[in-house]
Amino acid sequence: MTTHAPTTAYVLTAIGDDRPGLVAALAAAVDEHGGSWVDSQLALLAGKFAGIVQVELPDERAQDFLDALPSLADEVGLEVEAAAAGSPVGATAHSTLRLHLLGQDRTGMVREISSALRSQGATIDALRSWTREAPEGGGMLFEAEAEVRLPAEADENGVREALETIAAELMVDLELDPS
The missing domain is CATH 3.30.70.260 (ACT domain)
Structure with a gap:
């Protein structure tokens, strides 16, 4: 042995x-x-x-x-x-959402989205963001993809509502899918 x-x-x-x-x-x-x-x-x-x-x-x-x-x-x-390395956080049951955001680039977008997630007790496990030129000279676009972990007690609909409210304020397209 x-x-x-x-x-x-x-x-x-x-x-x-x-x-x-x-x-x-x-x-x-x-x-x-x-x-x-x-x-x-x-x-x-x-x-x-x-x-x-x-x-x-x-x-x-x-x-x-x-x-x-x-x-x-x-x-x-x-x-x-x-x-x-620390101990894994949130060893209890949880669900995850995959988030995709696309809209005109402006300051504060990551702050707004991350604050909305924090208010719901959600954790960002992965985040990738980038900017690119909009078609036909429409300025810069901001795009982000994230994997979001929800605590076991979280209401997925509440998380969706909080994010959709922010998306409407920021005038961005937001997709949320279970992962």
Whole structure:
């Protein structure tokens, strides 16, 4: 029977000027310390590489890994911070909604939508947003997609109503679908 050494999970945030080899350098550091790359979301935004990575490391090698992270800034220009992973929030039953929003870009849109969700006790598990040119010179459009987790006691219709009210005020198209 094989026994496994105890491990600790960390969430890494990484940012650097975009260039080849950033992910490879981070993956090598994880691997060199006996760690596992568990989950990640990586993106290129405005010329910057940005990422969030969940890793698991053997307890006896975790501190050496954490001590090695600052050297990535000197070696490849990647600033990496680590935080011990927390316990999952909302382990009770819940439902999720997939949100899609499209409308004329204006300041405050993310604030308005996120405030409406917060007022209903909902949590944003994932959010991706971007702007693009509107057809026929109609200015800039703002588009967002989100996965929203509702607490077990939440009234889905109340969440929909709160979001539809904000969508009407912002004059945007809003789609909500169970996921």
